[in-house]
Amino acid sequence: MGLSDIPEMLRSAEANDLYFLEDDKNSPTEFQASHGVDSLSVRTRAVAQYLKQSPITAISENSSGDLSLNKILEGKTRKLCARMFYETLVLKSYGVIDVQEEKAYEDITLKLTATLSKAQI
Numbered sequence: 001m002g003l004s005d006i007p008e009m010l011r012s013a014e015a016n017d018l019y020f021l022e023d024d025k026n027s028p029t030e031f032q033a034s035h036g037v038d039s040l041s042v043r044t045r046a047v048a049q050y051l052k053q054s055p056i057t058a059i060s061e062n063s064s065g066d067l068s069l070n071k072i073l074e075g076k077t078r079k080l081c082a083r084m085f086y087e088t089l090v091l092k093s094y095g096v097i098d099v100q101e102e103k104a105y106e107d108i109t110l111k112l113t114a115t116l117s118k119a120q121i
Contacts, residue, residue, distance in 0.1 A: 018076065020046035021083040037094060037119050047087040048096055048121045051112060069108040091116075 020043060040048065051067060069088065073081045088110065091097045096119065098111040 018050065018072075018080055018084065020050070021080050021087070037096065037115065037121070040090070040094065040121075043083070044087050044090050045121050047084065048091055048116060048119070051091075051097065051110060052116055052121065067110040067112070069110060 023043070054067060054072070069084070073084055076084075088097065088099060088108070092099050094115075096113060096116045098113055100109045100111065101107070
């Protein structure tokens with residue numbers, strides 16, 4: 001069994017589209033007093049920018065900007081998925097996106113808010 005047999009080691013054409021989540025230096029090192037969009041970490045800003053520019057992950061043509069977290073993370077490593085999930089929660093806490101999960105352990109729907117559309121990220 002080689003590395004190519006391990007699902008987490010497979011690289012697709014889209015494997016590097018979330019490259020900014022791989023960098024360990026992007027996490028905040030200190031608590032920032034401001035709770036505005038301007039106080040987001042580099043990694044969180046990168047995730048917001050990715051979501052803002054990501055029409056290919058829409059759930060359906062009728063979903064008006066809803067994104068599927070499962071589709072975004074399909075084929076990605078656990079570490080990258082955990083980071084993306086965490087950054088999703090951070091963006092939700094800032095009101096940049098809205099998240100919805102119908103049932104536990106099902107797909108999480110991401111809805112981009114007007115805050116993200118207007119933000120200079």
